[in-house]
């Protein structure tokens with residue numbers, strides 16, 4: 500499906516739709532596009548993992564002011580979080596195995612996302628195919644079997660430069676971490692700045708192999 504047709508479909512869909520914000524430039528571009536092109540209401544939410552960078556929390560406030568909206572926060576279950584923090588008081592314990600890291604992502608991201616998407620007809624993301632090997636087959640519109648709703652990735656075929664150009668053309672607020680060498684932004688314990696010659700996602704879960712670098716929010720059970 501084409502980029503333009505995706506927005507047309509979003510306007511026609513019955514039921515609630517929501518944009519997931521993770522404090523990256525792509526999300527800000529998609530939010531601007533939705534505000535420009537949609538004639539219907541939509542929710543904007545973030546997963547409040549408790550591990551975001553200060554710069555990301557600053558961007559949260561800047562986005563709310565710039566777009567005159569409230570970003571809904573979905574937080575981890577308190578009981579699950581206490582158990583997680585008891586087991587992984589030391590960040591290196593969380594990094595000790597893929598299983599441990601995924602347990603943290605499950606508690607702080609995946610389960611809150613399931614609550615955010617419960618009853619929604621569709622969610623919208625800023626994913627791009629060029630971001631990683633785990634995303635190279637994404638489509639502009641997919642059915643997300645994990646969360647049982649439609650998933651719109653309007654920037655699926657955009658380049659990193661196209662995102663930057665759009666941000667600059669519309670003077671949109673951006674995450675200050677990009678000025679410090681970050682090119683993909685997630686939780687602070689799991690994200691670092693990268694060198695110019697490194698892969699765009701090299702700074703995410705840098706201790707893992709590239710094919711593992713997803714948190715469980717964007718599984719490829721989906722199909723186009």
Ligand code: SF4
Nearest residue numbers: 550603604607686689
């Ligand atoms: S990205 Fe890191 S800190 Fe954030 S939820 Fe996943 S493992 Fe936990």
